[in-house]
Amino acid sequence: MALGLLITGVAMPISQAAPVYTFPVQGCKYTYGKYHHNYPATDILTHVGCLFVAPTAGVVDEVNRIDRFTWKTDLGADRGGLSISIIGDDGVRYYGSHLSYISAKIVPGYLVKVGEVMGRTGDSGDARGTAPHLHFGISWPTPPGIWWVRRGELYPWKYLDAWKIGKNLSPVQSVKALEKKVGLVPKQVGY
């Protein structure tokens, strides 16, 4: 595939091959801004039941299928509700939370293709009772359960801006530089 398809004797350039990155919400209208409370991430406001797709090819990392969140305990680990993280083939971790549904096949170790449907958007976790949205985070792989890194370390908005218009802007270099600066498992920053 890397060599391109031969059509009427002309090799298609690599730039016309399948996209490397795609927007993580599909099938619905959405809005998002540059701001996120307390730490870098993006809340993509949309409806309940829209498709959450793999933003790039990779392997499923952590999956949480049970919404354990209550305001009584307000545990950071529970705030995402139903969530999925994947480690992209680019080495970057991508995380989506507040889901309403996760596909049965989405289990740790499952290989996803770019654009493959993984679940549906919703308002689980601490988004319950608020506007449904996909919380989207970009970070680096860590040992399991390091939710304060998994939820987001690098602002995703400029990558989302690129992916929604079909540009393959990669966060790899920025993520590597940030991890080098703060370490694999930095102290929790922000609430």
Ligand SMILES: [Zn+2]
């Ligand atoms: Zn959020």
